[in-house]
Amino acid sequence: MKSYNLTHLEELEAEAIYILREVASQFEKPALLFSGGKDSIVVAHMARKAFWPAKIPFPLVHIDTGHNFPETIEFRDEFVRKIGANLIVGSVQQSINEGKVVEEKGFNASRNALQTVTLLETIEQHKFDCAIGGARRDEEKARAKERFFSHRDEFGQWDPKNQRPELWNIFNGRKNMGEHFRVFPISNWTEMDVWQYILKENIEIPSIYLAHQREVFIREGVIMSTSSFIQQRDNEVATNMQVRFRTIGDATCTGAVESSADSIEKIIEEVAAARTTERGTRSDDKRSEAAMEDRKKQGYF
Amino acid sequence: MENSTINNETSSYLDMELLRFSTAGSVDDGKSTLIGRLLYDSKSIFADQYEAIEETSRRKGDENVNLALLTDGLRAEREQGITIDVAYRYFATPKRKFIIADTPGHIQYTRNMVTGASTSNLSIILVDARQGVVEQTCRHTFISSLLGIPHVVFCINKMDLVDYSEEVFEKIKKDLEAFSSKLEVRDIHFVPISALKGDNVVNKSENMSWYQGSTLMYLLENIHIGSDYNHVDCRFPVQYVIRPQSDEFHDFRGYSGRIAGGIFKKGDEVVVLPSGFSSKIKSIHIYNNEIEEAFSPMSVTMTLDDDIDISRGDMIVRENNQPNASQDLDLMVCWLNDKPMINGGKYALKHTTNDARCIIKEVKYKVNINTLHRIEDDKVINTNDIARITIRTTRPLLFDKYSRNRITGSLILINEATNETVGAAMIV
Numbered sequence: 001m002k003s004y005n006l007t008h009l010e011e012l013e014a015e016a017i018y019i020l021r022e023v024a025s026q027f028e029k030p031a032l033l034f035s036g037g038k039d040s041i042v043v044a045h046m047a048r049k050a051f052w053p054a055k056i057p058f059p060l061v062h063i064d065t066g067h068n069f070p071e072t073i074e075f076r077d078e079f080v081r082k083i084g085a086n087l088i089v090g091s092v093q094q095s096i097n098e099g100k101v102v103e104e105k106g107f108n109a110s111r112n113a114l115q116t117v118t119l120l121e122t123i124e125q126h127k128f129d130c131a132i133g134g135a136r137r138d139e140e141k142a143r144a145k146e147r148f149f150s151h152r153d154e155f156g157q158w159d160p161k162n163q164r165p166e167l168w169n170i171f172n173g174r175k176n177m178g179e180h181f182r183v184f185p186i187s188n189w190t191e192m193d194v195w196q197y198i199l200k201e202n203i204e205i206p207s208i209y210l211a212h213q214r215e216v217f218i219r220e221g222v223i224m225s226t227s228s229f230i231q232q233r234d235n236e237v238a239t240n241m242q243v244r245f246r247t248i249g250d251a252t253c254t255g256a257v258e259s260s261a262d263s264i265e266k267i268i269e270e271v272a273a274a275r276t277t278e279r280g281t282r283s284d285d286k287r288s289e290a291a292m293e294d295r296k297k298q299g300y301f
Numbered sequence: 302m303e304n305s306t307i308n309n310e311t312s313s314y315l316d317m318e319l320l321r322f323s324t325a326g327s328v329d330d331g332k333s334t335l336i337g338r339l340l341y342d343s344k345s346i347f348a349d350q351y352e353a354i355e356e357t358s359r360r361k362g363d364e365n366v367n368l369a370l371l372t373d374g375l376r377a378e379r380e381q382g383i384t385i386d387v388a389y390r391y392f393a394t395p396k397r398k399f400i401i402a403d404t405p406g407h408i409q410y411t412r413n414m415v416t417g418a419s420t421s422n423l424s425i426i427l428v429d430a431r432q433g434v435v436e437q438t439c440r441h442t443f444i445s446s447l448l449g450i451p452h453v454v455f456c457i458n459k460m461d462l463v464d465y466s467e468e469v470f471e472k473i474k475k476d477l478e479a480f481s482s483k484l485e486v487r488d489i490h491f492v493p494i495s496a497l498k499g500d501n502v503v504n505k506s507e508n509m510s511w512y513q514g515s516t517l518m519y520l521l522e523n524i525h526i527g528s529d530y531n532h533v534d535c536r537f538p539v540q541y542v543i544r545p546q547s548d549e550f551h552d553f554r555g556y557s558g559r560i561a562g563g564i565f566k567k568g569d570e571v572v573v574l575p576s577g578f579s580s581k582i583k584s585i586h587i588y589n590n591e592i593e594e595a596f597s598p599m600s601v602t603m604t605l606d607d608d609i610d611i612s613r614g615d616m617i618v619r620e621n622n623q624p625n626a627s628q629d630l631d632l633m634v635c636w637l638n639d640k641p642m643i644n645g646g647k648y649a650l651k652h653t654t655n656d657a658r659c660i661i662k663e664v665k666y667k668v669n670i671n672t673l674h675r676i677e678d679d680k681v682i683n684t685n686d687i688a689r690i691t692i693r694t695t696r697p698l699l700f701d702k703y704s705r706n707r708i709t710g711s712l713i714l715i716n717e718a719t720n721e722t723v724g725a726a727m728i729v
């Protein structure tokens with residue numbers, strides 16, 4: 001007998017595509033937040049599938065901290081060119097220049113927190129009423145309760161106690177003036193699902209996800225890439241190591257892992273055997289146990 | 302993890318299925334411990350997560366590592382020490398990926414359980430072996446049945462505290478069978494477990510040799526979910542119309558959406574509702590792949606032989622099997638909002654890909670969810686109440702009974718002033 005059953009990846013993809021089409025139907029001016037990281041690449045890939053043979057009916061928005069790995073920006077531009085999408089860049093550097101935010105100083109200085117301001121400004125400037133993001137619920141405890149359609153008040157704030165119940169596959173994107181939504185089509189995916197999907201769909205990703213030789217130093221147990229954006233302490237000696245990145249964020253707070261996984265298959269094997277969660281390599285979450293929750297309330301992704 | 306598992310996971314992921322389940326139990330029945338146990342014994346916990354809860358357990362002076370801490374969520378509930386909303390968790394074995402909708406069991410949180418249950422294939426209901434069937438057990442079973450969850454697994458927990466007694470288990474099982482026979486649940490299972498010690502959760506218990514059935518994990522991995530979707534009545538709610546403005550696809554008009562029921566094949570004669578025009582399926586696509594047939598829950602794009610005016614909210618079906626079309630609907634509604642339902646009030650509603658407005662015509666009765674009795678003298682519908690009502694919509698909806706199709710049979714009510722989702726309704 002023929003089985004009318006989808007595999008887990010097919011079902012997750014069908015769900016994400018359904019949500020992307022809901023966004024295009026329910027909102028007037030949506031945008032897809034594109035960081036150049038694997039999660040946002042997967043979302044953009046599915047957006048392309050969802051609207052084929054038409055182009056993606058909304059722009060890609062990159063909130064650029066200015067502290068990027070050069071590989072990410074190269075990749076971003078090439079990716080956008082290939083899929084013929086429209087790219088909008090919101091610059092944290094510009095927010096700093098305009099005095100809207102103040103750059104952190106010292107050894108642990110990071111622009112991650114500043115992103116929030118630039119993001120909200122970009123949303124306001126372009127009058128976006130919905131920002132699609134690649135966040136997953138399994139990334140962090142505070143995200144386990146995030147909705148697919150996450151309502152934000154006119155200040156971009158998230159109120160964990162006042163989220164709309166989400167039932168079946170009916171999504172309520174109704175809003176009042178000035179309010180907007182964040183929508184997360186891959187909420188139900190895990191890191192493993194993302195890698196398996198990248199392999200199955202043969203999706204290109206920035207080279208820094210794969211093992212390569214890099215000049216690094218160790219800070220509080222985290223392997224950091226040397227870079228002109230980071231101030232090293234005297235005892236933080238640079239060495240060469242074979243590493244890869246599990247997430248791509250701001251270069252100042254994204255740690256690498258020692259790895260010889262130079263193919264997607266090997267990464268999947270490595271993820272299966274992994275000892276730490278992905279965000280464990282991001283030093284910004286370590287600042288406090290409830291760090292993510294605090295940033296979310298302020299309007300972070 | 303052993304090498305064999307790793308290789309397995311890399312190569313066999315193309316055959317893995319997805320199972321969504323929800324968990325319910327009264328406070329302290331051991332729900333958090335059970336979820337922690339499933340995650341831990343299936344090796345889905347990372348070292349840093351385990352170290353964090355080990356540390357917290359030590360700080361609190363717990364004797365064992367408290368697995369319940371793994372599912373601890375937002376700060377508010379950390380402070381109050383309770384779960385206040387639906388939280389989603391994930392784990393996988395080489396056979397299946399699991400999505401857990403973790404919902405709290407307090408009386409005021411019926412709405413959360415309804416929310417979690419709405420997308421589940423399976424419901425785990427915990428019963429404390431020392432207490433047996435209590436009011437909450439009945440309520441959880443009723444909600445699982447109301448929400449049409451195809452499979453229910455009763456876990457009789459804390460068997461270690463009743464000397465792993467077969468008698469205790471059998472008594473509870475009999476009580477549950479008696480109660481469940483009054484409800485529509487398709488597939489019921491009973492497993493005696495100890496979430497704390499691990500008996501019959503992932504590993505077979507050595508303390509209950511009298512139990513011949515499966516462990517909970519075996520059920521989760523093997524219960525047949527292929528027939529959970531309706532593959533009989535063809536329903537394709539049009540979600541989005543694709544019209545590329547390009548030379549290459551100049552005449553392309555694609556109707557996108559998620560199949561809500563039945564199996565659509567290329568060449569099928571179809572009818573478009575509400576217009577009633579008929580045509581033939583010319584092609585079915587997922588991206589640039591043409592496929593021969595499509596079924597629930599696939600997201601596809603269809604093209605038809607004829608150029609018909611079709612838009613979001615229309616439904617493509619088969620001529621000889623059409624949904625109901627009516628402005629008057631009978632509903633079982635679960636109220637989700639702090640403001641009571643207004644009898645005679647107007648609400649916005651969302652049903653499949655359709656938006657409409659409606660007026661509440663009548664409250665027939667409320668259900669006492671602990672006893673299943675009808676309450677006919679109190680018709681005020683507050684948060685967490687479940688009631689039978691009738692509504693009239695501004696235009697006809699294309700629907701099936703919820704018991705026949707969970708997608709075309711469900712709708713949500715929205716407060717038009719605040720835009721909050723205030724009611725979840727199943728069409729009867």
Ligand SMILES: Nc1nc2c(ncn2[C@@H]2O[C@H](COP(=O)(O)OP(=O)(O)O)[C@@H](O)[C@H]2O)c(=O)[nH]1
Nearest residue numbers: 328329330331332333334369458459495496497
């Ligand atoms: N002896 C025993 N205690 C258990 C078992 N399962 C849970 N408990 C304990 O019961 C208490 C409540 O468990 P918890 O998982 O927090 O319950 P929840 O409120 O349903 O999430 C905790 O002290 C657990 O250690 C079990 O199988 N046997």
